[in-house]
Amino acid sequence: MLTNFKKLFQGQDLTVGNTFRCLIMFSIPLLIGNIAQLLYNTVDSIVIGKYVGDAALAALGSASPILILFLVVFMAIGAGVCILVSQYFGAREYGMLEASIGNSITLIAGASVVLTIAGIALAGPALRLINIPQESYEMARVYLVVCFIGVAGDGFYNIMSGVLRGMGDSVFPLLILLFCTILNTILDVWFVAGLGMGVAGAAWATTIAKTASAIILIIKVLRVRGHIHLKPAHLRLRAPIVRNICRLGIPSGMTQGMIFIAAIVVQGMMNRMGVLVAASYTAMMKVDSFAVIPCQTFGASASTFTGQNTGAGKPDRVTKGSRQSLLLGVCFSAVMVCVILALGKRMLGLFTSTEEVIDMGYRFILIMIPGYIMIAISEVFGGIMRGAGDAVSPMWISMVGNVFVRIPITLLAVTVSKSVLWPAGHPYSNSVAMDICMAIQTILTLIVFSRGRWKTKAVISRKQEEERLPC
Numbered sequence: 001m002l003t004n005f006k007k008l009f010q011g012q013d014l015t016v017g018n019t020f021r022c023l024i025m026f027s028i029p030l031l032i033g034n035i036a037q038l039l040y041n042t043v044d045s046i047v048i049g050k051y052v053g054d055a056a057l058a059a060l061g062s063a064s065p066i067l068i069l070f071l072v073v074f075m076a077i078g079a080g081v082c083i084l085v086s087q088y089f090g091a092r093e094y095g096m097l098e099a100s101i102g103n104s105i106t107l108i109a110g111a112s113v114v115l116t117i118a119g120i121a122l123a124g125p126a127l128r129l130i131n132i133p134q135e136s137y138e139m140a141r142v143y144l145v146v147c148f149i150g151v152a153g154d155g156f157y158n159i160m161s162g163v164l165r166g167m168g169d170s171v172f173p174l175l176i177l178l179f180c181t182i183l184n185t186i187l188d189v190w191f192v193a194g195l196g197m198g199v200a201g202a203a204w205a206t207t208i209a210k211t212a213s214a215i216i217l218i219i220k221v222l223r224v225r226g227h228i229h230l231k232p233a234h235l236r237l238r239a240p241i242v243r244n245i246c247r248l249g250i251p252s253g254m255t256q257g258m259i260f261i262a263a264i265v266v267q268g269m270m271n272r273m274g275v276l277v278a279a280s281y282t283a284m285m286k287v288d289s290f291a292v293i294p295c296q297t298f299g300a301s302a303s304t305f306t307g308q309n310t311g312a313g314k315p316d317r318v319t320k321g322s323r324q325s326l327l328l329g330v331c332f333s334a335v336m337v338c339v340i341l342a343l344g345k346r347m348l349g350l351f352t353s354t355e356e357v358i359d360m361g362y363r364f365i366l367i368m369i370p371g372y373i374m375i376a377i378s379e380v381f382g383g384i385m386r387g388a389g390d391a392v393s394p395m396w397i398s399m400v401g402n403v404f405v406r407i408p409i410t411l412l413a414v415t416v417s418k419s420v421l422w423p424a425g426h427p428y429s430n431s432v433a434m435d436i437c438m439a440i441q442t443i444l445t446l447i448v449f450s451r452g453r454w455k456t457k458a459v460i461s462r463k464q465e466e467e468r469l470p471c
Contacts, residue, residue, distance in 0.1 A: 014168055014305045015090050015312040019321045023328065026170050027301040031332070033174040034293045036181045042286050042350075043181070044202040047188045049351040052139075054279040056199055057351060059136035061282025062271060063143045065263040066126045070119050070148070072260065073111045074155040076253025077104060078162040080245035083386060085166030086307025087458065093311075096241070101163050101221065102234025103241045108159050112152035119148030130268035133275050139199040146200055150207030153214045160217035165304055172220060176213050184209035251391035255382075255398040262402035269414050272424040280360035280427070283351040287365060290347075291340050294332030295376040298325050299383030306387030310458045318388070318455075326380045333376040337369060360427060367431035371438040378438070378445040385449065389457035393448045401441035409433040 014022045049057040081104040088097040123144035132140055147154075157180075161173040184205050191201030222230055270281045302325035309317040340347070348361045382394040410433040414425030448454075 014308045015314055015317065019305075019317055020324050023298075023301055023305060023321060023324055026168060026304065027297055027328065029170040029174040030165070030301055031293065031297040033170065033177045034297050035290070036174070036177045038286075038289050038293065039181055042289075043185045043188050044206060045282065045286050046350045047192045048199060048202055049279075049283070050353075051193045052198055054352055054354060054357065055133065055135045055275055056139050057282055058133060058271075058275050058278035059140035059199055060143065060202070061278060061285065062127060062130060062132045062136060062267055063140040063147075065260050065267055066123070066130070067119075067144055067147050069257060069260040069264060070115055071151070071154060072253045072257040073115060074108065074158055075256045076249040077107050077111065077155075077245060078159045078249070079252030079386070079391065080247070080249025081159060082162040082166040083248045083303070083307050083389065083391070084241070084244055085163055086304045086387065087311035087389070089167050090308030090311030091313075097167075098230055098234050099238055100241055100245070102230055103237055103245065104159055104163070105156075105218075106235045106237055107242070107245070108155045109152070112155050115151050115155075116148050119151060120145050123148065130264055131271045133271060133278060135275065136278070143199045143203045146203035146207060150211055153207060153211030156214035156218055157210050160214065160221050163221055164217070165300070166307070168304070168308065170301075173217070176216055176220075179216075180209045180213040183212060248386070248389065248391050251395035252386060255391075255395045258395075258398045258402040262406045265407050266410055266430050269410060269425065270427065270430065273422065273427055274424075276354075276356055277360065277427045279352060279354070280357045281364065281430075283348050283357060284361040284364040286351065287340060287344060287347045287361070288368065291333070291336050291365075291368075291372045292375050292379075294329055294336055295372070295379040298329035298332065298376070299379030301325065301383075302329075302380050303383035303387035306384045310388050315455065318384070322381075322384050325384070326377065329376040329380045330373060333372055337372050340365060341369070363428060364431050367428055368434055371435045374438040374442040378442045381445050381449040385454040385457075388454045390454035393454060394445075397441055397444045397448065400444060401437045405440050406433055406437035409436055 014026060045057060045060055048060050081100060084100045085097060088094070088100060124141050127137055127140050127144070161176070164170075164173050187205035187208060188202055191197045191205050195201060197204070267278075267281070271278050302321065305321045305325070306318050309315075309321065344362050344365050345358055348358045352358065378397070382397070385391075385393055410430050413429030413433055417426035417429050418424065419426070
């Protein structure tokens with residue numbers, strides 16, 4: 001019993017055993033973790049919406065995509081490192097595994113300094129750029145400034161979690177995430193409801209919880225035994241590793257960047273429609289996040305599974321795992337959609353007591369239901385391609401869908417739907433545009449995936465033998 005318990009906190013070798021069982025054993029903790037992550041992010045909105053008001057909720061909704069857009073740098077480094085770790089782990093290249101982790105720590109430390117300075121300086125101008133309602137501006141600016149002060153905690157938290165997941169350990173990051181969620185909830189209620197710190201209190205709660213969790217994860221990675229033994233020499237940047245991190249990470253980071261650029265542009269359009277619409281949109285996006293949890297979960301698990309088996313030279317397991325990941329992603333997404341249909345209004349009611357906000361938010365969700373299944377398909381196949389080493393194809397697909405489809409169609413829909421009742425455009429035009437965007441992205445993903453070029457993009461290859469570092 002004790003032995004089995006200890007195994008939960010060790011890296012899982014996804015290159016052996018029943019593929020379906022491997023995916024389930026790795027994905028379930030990841031799914032629970034993603035739900036906990038959403039609860040973590042949602043607590044701020046619930047506490048702010050209930051104790052401060054709709055203007056504060058709109059402030060949080062406007063600030064969040066800007067913050068995440070800045071954090072794309074961390075996402076890029078994390079994505080590259082996670083793919084490297086999974087492939088080197090599968091190939092048993094422990095020397096390169098150690099060096100990759102050490103280089104990621106150095107890169108995150110440097111990026112944190114730059115993001116802190118840039119984020120604090122640009123918070124105000126960025127908010128003005130998206131036409132945030134005047135009554136929400138100062139609250140949103142303060143929220144961003146506090147979050148950027150603690151941005152290093154966010155960076156190390158995500159990178160160290162990615163390192164452990166790349167080695168097949170999805171349980172320990174889950175436990176730390178649960179700890180982070182509980183700590184954030186306690187601090188949120190204390191700072192906002194108890195001390196009356198408002199939006200700034202929510203930001204400090206998030207910063208403290210993420211930093212505490214990051215410290216624990218760093219200690220865990222440094223103490224991993226059997227596979228890695230990090231030394232100061234591993235922190236020195238190595239050109240081959242940095243190149244691979246950039247090759248794999250920058251496209252992944254840009255993929256996320258495209259999504260959040262589109263989100264910021266759309267948020268600006270919604271902000272022009274007033275506080276009621278902005279608050280409804282913010283509440284809807286929080287509930288919407290729960291609908292896409294299975295998509296993101298099985299996309300991430302498919303990426304790690306593909307990475308390890310690509311590194312181990314087992315293409316048959318990749319093919320089998322691809323089909324099973326898709327089945328799991330679609331089925332879990334369908335279940336989550338049913339839950340949201342049944343409980344959607346109650347979930348929206350957690351953020352606000354304003355009936356108009358709840359009704360409008362629920363209508364947003366109803367329009368976007370077809371898109372959730374399509375997201376599952378594109379996320380899983382995109383995860384497989386990234387895990388195999390092809391991060392560029394998903395990047396271009398995301399760019400086409402979000403920049404060249406979603407933004408123009410949303411702008412067109414908003415323009416043609418202007419009326420006396422809605423002088424800035426109809427609120428639901430964005431949801432229709434999102435469905436169209438997802439349909440096009442899914443079609444493109446299926447076409448690119450079926451061509452199979454992603455199978456030739458592995459980091460571990462005989463041609464790259466000269467780039468390997470000595471153990």
